[in-house]
Structures are given as C-alpha cells and as structure tokens.
Amino acid sequence: MSQESSPESRREELAGRLAEVRRRIDVARDAAGRDDEVGLVVVTKLFPASDLDLLAELGVEAVGENRDQEASRKVAELTHRSRLTVHFIGQLQSNKAASVARYADVVQSVDRPKLVGALERATGAAGRRLDVTVQVSLDPDEGRGGVAPEKARALADLVAGTPALTLRGVMAVAPLDGDPRAAFARLREVSDGIRHDHPEATWISAGMSGDLEAAIAEGATHLRVGSAILGSRESHR
Numbered sequence: 016m017s018q019e020s021s022p023e024s025r026r027e028e029l030a031g032r033l034a035e036v037r038r039r040i041d042v043a044r045d046a047a048g049r050d051d052e053v054g055l056v057v058v059t060k061l062f063p064a065s066d067l068d069l070l071a072e073l074g075v076e077a078v079g080e081n082r083d084q085e086a087s088r089k090v091a092e093l094t095h096r097s098r099l100t101v102h103f104i105g106q107l108q109s110n111k112a113a114s115v116a117r118y119a120d121v122v123q124s125v126d127r128p129k130l131v132g133a134l135e136r137a138t139g140a141a142g143r144r145l146d147v148t149v150q151v152s153l154d155p156d157e158g159r160g161g162v163a164p165e166k167a168r169a170l171a172d173l174v175a176g177t178p179a180l181t182l183r184g185v186m187a188v189a190p191l192d193g194d195p196r197a198a199f200a201r202l203r204e205v206s207d208g209i210r211h212d213h214p215e216a217t218w219i220s221a222g223m224s225g226d227l228e229a230a231i232a233e234g235a236t237h238l239r240v241g242s243a244i245l246g247s248r249e250s251h252r
Contacts, residue, residue: 026069032244033057033073036227040238043231053231056102056220058241060085064092066245071095079123079239081105083114090118104186104239106160109133113140121146123186123220123239126162131173131180138179146183147174148220151205153198154190161187164205171209171216184218184236185209195226199233206234 020028040053056077059067067078072095079102080086090101102121112133115122125131125147138145149171152161162170167185175182187202189195199221206219222230224243231238 022065022069025066026073028246029066029069029244030073032246033070033075036224036240036243039227039243040231043228046228047232049231051236053235054237056104056237056239057244058104058223058239059089059245060105060241062245064089067099068094070244071098076100077102077121079104079241080119083107083111087114087118102239113137116141116143116145119145121148121183123148124150124160125170125174126150126152126160128170128173131170131177135177135179143179145180147180148184148186148218149174149182149209151185151187151202153187153201154193159188164201167205168208168212171213175213175216182209182213182216184216184220186218186220188223189221189226189229194229195222196229196233199226199230199235203234 044053054077056079057070057075058079060081077100082105100120101118102123103115103119104123107115107124107130109129116134116137122134122145134145149167150161151164151167171182174180185202185206189198202219202221209216218237219235220237220239221235222238224240227238227240
C-alpha cells in the first residue's frame with residue numbers, strides 16, 4: 016500500500032489479506048486435526064494507528080507491537096482502543112517496563128527475572144494487571160531474546176508467584192535457519208513442562224507469516240502475523 020491510498024482501498028486490502036490468513040489457519044487446523052480456536056495477533060509495528068482501527072473494524076481482536084516509543088504513541092491515538100488487546104512482543108528493557116505497563120494488556124517477551132520484577136512494580140503502580148508469556152529462546156545464537164528452555168520453568172514459577180502478573184504460557188520465534196516445526200515441537204515440550212505445575216498457562220505463541228502452518232501443527236494457540244496481513248513495512252519507514 017502506498018501512503019496515498021484512501022481509507023476505503025486500504026480497508027479492502029486489509030480485508031482481503033486477513034481473509035487469506037484466516038483461510039490458511041483453517042486449512043492448517045484441519046490438517047492438524049484440531050477443532051479449537053487459534054488466536055491471531057496482528058503485528059502492527061511501523062504501521063499507523065489508522066490501520067489498527069481498520070483492523071478492529073474488520074474483527075481483529077489483538078495487535079502486537081515491538082517498540083515502546085512507537086506503541087505508546089500509537090495506542091493513545093486509537094479510536095477503537097476498547098476493541099483491541101494490545102500485546103507487547105518485542106525485547107523489553109527493564110527501564111521501559113513502567114511505560115509498557117500503562118498501555119499493554121499482554122507482555123509476551125518476558126525472559127529474565129529482572130524484567131519480572133520491573134513489570135510487577137510498574138503494573139502495581141499503574142493499578143493494573145498484565146498477562147505474561149515466558150519467551151523461550153529456540154536459537155541462542157540469534158540474539159532475539161528468550162530464556163533457555165531448561166530455565167523456562169523456573170522463570171514461569173517466578174511469574175506465577177507475582178501478584179500483578181498472570182502467567183499465560185510461552186512464546187518463541189523460530190530460528191532463521193532450520194526446520195520451524197522442529198523448533199516449535201521443542202517449544203511445545205517446554206509448554207508441557209510448565210503446565211504440569213501451572214495448568215492454566217495454556218498459551219503457546221508461535222508462528223508468523225511464513226511458518227504459521229508449522230506452528231499450528233505443533234499446537235500453537237496464538238499466531239503473530241504481520242506482513243501477510245499488512246503488507247511490506249518498507250513503505251511506512
């Protein structure tokens with residue numbers, strides 16, 4: 016989409032792309048023998064608040080943002096804020112926790128004890144609660160954040176014992192190289208271990224535009240899809 020496109024044409028474009036992603040999800044669910052719902056978080060980094068409002072009008076219930084400065088401004092501009100659950104999905108510095116706690120409903124990228132403490136303090140000060148997923152590193156060499164799989168249960172225990180945070184499950188990004196399905200199978204194993212002690216922590220956030228089918232095959236409950244719905248981000252830089 017060019018920035019000169021009308022709201023009507025942008026709405027049509029988003030509706031068409033969204034319908035295709037939902038079709039892919041349905042096909043993948045059928046192939047996996049699943050009859051449960053798979054949540055869709057539309058990743059809206061670098062796209063304007065007007066796109067988020069259009070997505071809300073098209074029935075999208077959740078959006079994901081990666082950068083605090085951009086997200087805090089954008090959320091404040093939303094007309095349809097009450098229709099959207101805002102997920103913070105990017106790597107989060109502890110000194111940004113207070114800002115994120117004011118507007119996010121979910122933080123998917125909790126990967127260290129220091130961040131748990133910072134979010135607990137910030138959320139308590141804001142008089143809110145946050146849903147949280149533990150980010151698991153499936154390839155530590157890529158520097159995308161995440162706790163090592165063998166340390167995920169201890170971090171989940173810490174989150175679960177923190178009054179202002181609600182442990183929802185796990186999140187991960189597939190390695191750039193390698194089989195995404197094998198990576199997501201490892202995430203599912205981590206999820207199974209955590210749910211042994213925290214049966215309510217049922218979320219598995221995995222899968223993006225290019226690998227959502229593999230994620231669904233391995234039990235993903237939430238997908239984070241950006242470019243397949245919104246198009247190229249380069250035109251919005």
